[in-house]
Amino acid sequence: xxxxxxxxxxxVPKAVDRFDLESQILACWGMVDDLRQFANSGADTDExxxxxxxxxxxxxxxxxxxxTMISEGQFAEQIRQxxxxxx
Numbered sequence: 001x002x003x004x005x006x007x008x009x010x011x012v013p014k015a016v017d018r019f020d021l022e023s024q025i026l027a028c029w030g031m032v033d034d035l036r037q038f039a040n041s042g043a044d045t046d047e048x049x050x051x052x053x054x055x056x057x058x059x060x061x062x063x064x065x066x067x068t069m070i071s072e073g074q075f076a077e078q079i080r081q082x083x084x085x086x087x
Contacts (some may be wrong), residue, residue, distance in 0.1 A: 016065050017074070024062040031055045 039050060069075060 004040075016068050018069070021062070021065050021069060024058070024065055028055065028058050028062055031058075 034051060034055075035048075038048060056067075
């Protein structure tokens with residue numbers, strides 16, 4: 001994954017939460033099934049490259065969501081709540 005692609009149109013909602021992140025992770029996991037389906041249907045190289053670009057974009061958006069959540073401190077609060085030694 002290339003982190004320098006964020007200016008290519010990856011759109012992340014301004015307010016993101018763990019449900020957005022979870023949804024995007026699950027969508028990316030669909031890649032395995034998509035690749036199997038493409039391979040079983042005899043997809044050619046151009047089709048596989050196109051699918052690769054789709055998932056590259058999905059992973060860019062996923063990474064932006066994750067980065068936004070870190071910068072907003074969303075994980076820090078959850079870590080403080082579950083780790084009494086850090087309070």
